[in-house]
Amino acid sequence: MSIPRNxxxxxxxxxxxxxxxxxxxxxxxxxxDVCPHCAEQKQSWTNxxxxxxxxxxxxxxxxxxxxxxxxxxxxxxxxxxxxxMLTAQLTDVDGxxxxxxxxxxxxxxxxxxxxxxxxxxxxxKFRPLLRQAV
Amino acid sequence: xxDVVIIGIGQTPVGEHWxxxxxxxxxxxxxxxxxxxxxxxxxxxxxxxMLSGQLTGQEHLGALIADFVGLRGIEALKIEAACGSGAAAxxxxxxxxxxxxxxxxxxxxxxxxxxxxxGVTTAALATAADQEYEVSQxxxxxxxxxxxxxxxxxxxGMKHEAFAGFTVNAHRNGAHNPYAMxxxxxxxxxxxxxxMIADPINLLDSSPVCDGAACVVLAPADRFRDRARARVxxxxxxTDCLAMHDRRDPLALDAVALSSQRAYAQARxxxxxxxxxxxxxxxxxxxALSLEAAGFAPRGAGVRLAMDGEIAIGGRIPISTMGxxxxxxxxxxxxxxxxxxELVQQLTGQAGAxxxxxxxxxxxxxxxGSGATVITHILSAI
Numbered sequence: 001m002s003i004p005r006n007x008x009x010x011x012x013x014x015x016x017x018x019x020x021x022x023x024x025x026x027x028x029x030x031x032x033d034v035c036p037h038c039a040e041q042k043q044s045w046t047n048x049x050x051x052x053x054x055x056x057x058x059x060x061x062x063x064x065x066x067x068x069x070x071x072x073x074x075x076x077x078x079x080x081x082x083x084x085m086l087t088a089q090l091t092d093v094d095g096x097x098x099x100x101x102x103x104x105x106x107x108x109x110x111x112x113x114x115x116x117x118x119x120x121x122x123x124x125k126f127r128p129l130l131r132q133a134v
Numbered sequence: 135x136x137d138v139v140i141i142g143i144g145q146t147p148v149g150e151h152w153x154x155x156x157x158x159x160x161x162x163x164x165x166x167x168x169x170x171x172x173x174x175x176x177x178x179x180x181x182x183x184m185l186s187g188q189l190t191g192q193e194h195l196g197a198l199i200a201d202f203v204g205l206r207g208i209e210a211l212k213i214e215a216a217c218g219s220g221a222a223a224x225x226x227x228x229x230x231x232x233x234x235x236x237x238x239x240x241x242x243x244x245x246x247x248x249x250x251x252x253g254v255t256t257a258a259l260a261t262a263a264d265q266e267y268e269v270s271q272x273x274x275x276x277x278x279x280x281x282x283x284x285x286x287x288x289x290x291g292m293k294h295e296a297f298a299g300f301t302v303n304a305h306r307n308g309a310h311n312p313y314a315m316x317x318x319x320x321x322x323x324x325x326x327x328x329x330m331i332a333d334p335i336n337l338l339d340s341s342p343v344c345d346g347a348a349c350v351v352l353a354p355a356d357r358f359r360d361r362a363r364a365r366v367x368x369x370x371x372x373t374d375c376l377a378m379h380d381r382r383d384p385l386a387l388d389a390v391a392l393s394s395q396r397a398y399a400q401a402r403x404x405x406x407x408x409x410x411x412x413x414x415x416x417x418x419x420x421x422a423l424s425l426e427a428a429g430f431a432p433r434g435a436g437v438r439l440a441m442d443g444e445i446a447i448g449g450r451i452p453i454s455t456m457g458x459x460x461x462x463x464x465x466x467x468x469x470x471x472x473x474x475x476e477l478v479q480q481l482t483g484q485a486g487a488x489x490x491x492x493x494x495x496x497x498x499x500x501x502x503g504s505g506a507t508v509i510t511h512i513l514s515a516i
Contacts, residue, residue, distance in 0.1 A: 058281050058335070061330050063256070063272065068253055085379040087278075
């Protein structure tokens with residue numbers, strides 16, 4: 001991914017910066033100018049908790065270029081607690097330890113790298129929700 | 135609006151054409167269709183293609199192929215809608231003839247996928263999905279479909295082997311299609327043993343990477359009644375959001391439902407009237423979800439049609455009758471035109487061992503991406 005393209009989406013990649021529609025109240029991620037739920041155009045910024053649950057998952061054995069060295073890795077559809085769903089890698093767990101409905105939380109990790117000398121792309125992945133220390 | 139008929143068809147065998155370039159494949163299909171129609175020129179050529187810019191470094195296919203088939207000077211455009219590009223070119227051709235803008239129109243689909251190596255092709259195909267929020271995370275097209283399949287199995291309590299019927303049916307039919315990439319049957323045991331691509335999707339759940347081109351010649355019914363091979367009763371497009379995670383319900387394929395309903399309304403038919411359905415079986419799960427969203431089975435019951443043999447030739451709704459994307463092959467931007475060429479074969483009684491008895495009404499559905507563009511055509515026998 002080009003440097004400017006990565007830079008434009010940094011707030012989403014690093015901190016899940018989202019929007020709330022001023023008209024219908026739905027949370028929108030990633031942000032867009034027209035609400036996909038009610039087609040109105042006024043939104044406010046909001047922060048997401050980064051918590052959600054696994055809606056579906058797959059272990060990838062055949063990766064697109066840029067991701068070959070990580071195979072096998074697990075991708076998931078994560079349903080965020082605020083409503084939106086997103087596509088992300090799961091980390092700190094292998095495919096056998098994943099189940100639909102499993103609670104997960106967002107962490108920032110390396111996604112890929114543009115060749116040997118290009119930029120490193122960081123972004124969100126999700127890991128099984130850690131139990132709080134007593 | 136004028137009624138539109140198909141007066142000629144052409145196709146190349148689907149496969150790994152090391153000896154043929156993109157332009158040669160397009161040429162072979164267009165020349166075959168023109169010869170079949172008995173025409174020497176056309177008002178316009180619409181070329182459906184998805185990947186030429188990425189895999190061949192060649193765009194601008196309208197002019198390229200028009201020149202290469204000896205039609206330098208005519209209107210010619212490339213039409214792109216990801217894996218739905220072939221049917222999109224056909225859709226544009228139908229509009230051109232129906233509107234009276236052109237009389238004879240060539241709608242061609244062509245794809246060259248085997249000049250590059252696996253990871254590059256996989257990444258190119260993934261451009262049909264949302265680059266910034268799906269692909270950049272490391273997902274592939276097989277991966278997206280695997281997410282759907284896993285969720286489907288979870289919601290409806292299905293095991294992976296329940297999908298075997300789709301693969302077995304497609305390969306049984308492909309075995310009798312001389313243009314198919316794979317011309318031998320596949321057993322259920324082989325399906326269960328195939329290597330994993332993106333769990334639970336294995337190699338035999340997936341359509342192959344391949345090359346191919348197909349073409350149909352469109353013309354107004356009133357002026358070409360004597361040469362008409364099939365009538366285009368419906369041509370409908372519907373869209374949904376690109377990213378699967380943004381869908382109202384990822385398992386519902388809303389654009390399939392919308393596109394099908396628009397096509398049924400145009401043709402004044404219901405799913406019960408359709409004799410065969412060339413479904414977009416890029417992955418087994420897409421067959422199940424398409425059968426459901428298009429109205430052939432209730433939600434969660436699409437797989438039952440495969441388990442009960444209802445999708446076979448002679449069954450209630452035969453699908454992938456010439457092998458489908460799975461066995462004929464899926465040269466992505468050409469697929470939508472192959473589907474319609476095969477419908478014409480069926481409706482004119484020229485499908486050989488795969489002939490659906492009494493086929494008079496057929497439907498073809500071509501899908502771009504994981505369901506963001508869905509193009510449905512319904513054809514009737516003359």
